[in-house]
Amino acid sequence: MMFKIISHTLTEIINQSFEQGCFPELLTYTEVRPVHKNGPKEEMGITACSYPVYILSVFSKLFENLAATQILNFVSKFNIIDKNQFGFQKRKSTLDAINTFVERISSSLENSSKVAVQQIT
Structure with a gap:
């Protein structure tokens, strides 16, 4: 029962976002964490020896995947690429x-x- 309520609400939010061409600002929160590549940490600065990892909300990833799927379906359907x-x-x-x-x-x-x-x- 809860799944139906959540999926219906998510569907409404996502469809409204696509129709309006915007993404809810409250859901844009992203954490960026540096991950150490290799080599001694003491000799190199953190930017020289690490790369950023972006931690997104599940909703953001879901929205991104749905948008990518719609775009790919569109360009395939109309043979754009x-x-x-x-x-x-x-x-x-x-x-x-x-x-x-x-x-x-x-x-x-x-x-x-x-x-x-x-x-x-």
Whole structure:
């Protein structure tokens, strides 16, 4: 019974947030905690040897996941993302990007085409 009440209330809050395009400010609380990487703590400053870990509320994570799902469903439905976009895509990885890159170069070289590659850093 309690689950139905909580899920109904959460659904109302989340749907209202999506409709209004805003997130309840009271739920934006985040704690940032430094986590030590490696090396002696005494020799290095805390920013040089640690990385931040963000602790969000469960509601924030739920909202974030629902928003990401809606956005991904939208861009998939309307075929907005180019097929050559590999980052942040389901079932696509950096290995897929590298394989596509190598296949294109190999194919061009086999066809005696010129190949130019530019590294952007």
